[in-house]
Amino acid sequence: MMRDVIALSVVALVGANLGAAAEARQLGGIGKGLSIAKKANEVRDLSMTDAEEQELGKNVSERIRERYGVVQDAAVHRYVSLVGLALAQGSTRPGLPWTFVVLDTDGVNAFAAPGGYVHITRGALALIKNEAELAGVLGHEIVHVTEKHTIRAIQKSKVVQMGAAETLSGSSSLMERAVTATYDNIVERGFGRAEENESDEHGVALANKIGYAPNGIVGFLTTLKDRNKASTEKRGLFASHPEMQERLDRIGRQIASKKLAATATLQPRFAKSISYQPVALTAIATVEAGSAGLAGGDEKAAPGKHATAQAEEKPAEKKRGFGLGRMLPTSGGEKKQAQVTASGGARGVDPEKDSKGGRNPAIVAVKVAAADIAAFKKEGGLS
Ligand SMILES: [Zn+2]
Structure with a gap:
């Protein structure tokens, strides 16, 4: 609907300009003509319809899958999809074409792309102990989608702007810029603290609403925290960040x-479906940050373009975390920490994010009918 309004106003602007330009020519008003030309080149913030949001998400998911590969296991995908779809049904956007993808990498991460694409790594599944924890992680990612956090972040950063007559679906170069900016936001920088808190809060409520023990995400984040405590890697996620404890405390207060x-944790059902073993942070094979392989090895995401997008960005936008684990401060009084992070290896290698991925980016399609979700919930005593 937003798009309809914008499209109309663009037409009106063009019409007015044509009339004014003709008038300017008649009067020989050069100065006036110049100002009109400038107006015609006006840019506006990225806007999109629901269909465009899904198209963007599809393209971003493709890039994420090219980067990390997909576990080619239908049973694993079916199980993760059932948990994800049960949650998505209870979300504020149940009608999205929700797609759940298990990425083929030891790094521990989860990424939500616009339009209903949720990715979780094999490494994350290996650390998760039961179905309630999985629901906690997926619920958190689902809220990033339903609240359009990525789209808002790109709009706010103004990294991608549209020409007056451009539409996302009508301009391949605009789509490509939007995909790159979205990928960078999701994989390289992540969301700010406000978005993470919002996803925590709504995700916990969503899991609880379906019948899962609401502290699932707490269990997973605590495991992740311990994992990073043992690491000597400076770049290790967040073990030393007091923000993490604050985050856990906040969720605890919400639950209380x-x-x-x-109360459902459904550990046996989880164990029956997922049998990955975690790989220690120090043992994870990585690819060099910024290498071609990082963005799938295609020229679309060549470092040059990447750098341009970054350079246009406002400095404040760089204080970002990523995925589930990292959550850096985004506002005043915390500059010191952001600097430490930057010098500690913003350009270095992060094993969780820069982990090597599998080679097959193909989505593993699983057919899940409404009746399957109902049966799955019933079997688990979910509502
Ligand atoms: Zn998040």
Whole structure:
């Protein structure tokens, strides 16, 4: 609907300009003509319809899958999809074509792309202990999608702007810029603290609503915290960041004050479906940050373009975390920490993010009917 309004106003602007330009020519008003030309080149923030959001997400997912590869295991995908779809049904955007993808890498991460694409790594599944923890992670990612966090971040950063007559679906170069900016936001920088907190809060409520013990995400983040505590790698996720403890405390307070009391953890069902073993941070094979392989090895994401997008960005936008684990401060009084992070290896290698991926980017399609989700919930005592 937003797009309809914008499209109309663009037409009106063009019409007015044509009329004014003709008038300017008649009057020989050069100065006026110049100002009109400038107006015709006006840019506006990236806007998109739901269909364009899905197209963008599809392209971004493709890039993420090219980067990390996809576990070619239908049973694993079916299980993760059932948990994800049960949650998505209870979300604020149940009608999106939700797609759940298991990435073929030891690095521990999860990425939500616009339009309903949720990715979780094999490494993350290996650390997760039960279905409630999986629901906690997927619920968190689902909220990034339903609240359009990525799209808002790109709009706010103004890295991608549209010409007056451009539409996302009508301009391949604009789409490509949007895909690169979105990929960078999701994989390289991640969301700010406000978005992470919002995803934590709504994700916990969503998991609880379906019947999962609401502290699933707490369990997973605590495991992740311990994992990084043992690491000597400066770039290690967040073990030393007090923000992590604050985050866990905040979720704990939410569960207590809202009296979130669902109890299903479904450890046996999880163990029956997922049998990956975690790989220690120090043992994860990595690819060099910024190498061609990082963005799937295609020329579309060549370092040059990447650098241009970064350079146009406002400095404040760089204080970002990524995925589930990293959550750096985004506002005042925390500059010192951002600098430490930068010198500690912003250009270095992060084993979780820069982990080597598999070679097959093909989506593993699983057919899940509404009746399958209902049966899955019933079997688990979910609501
Ligand atoms: Zn997140």
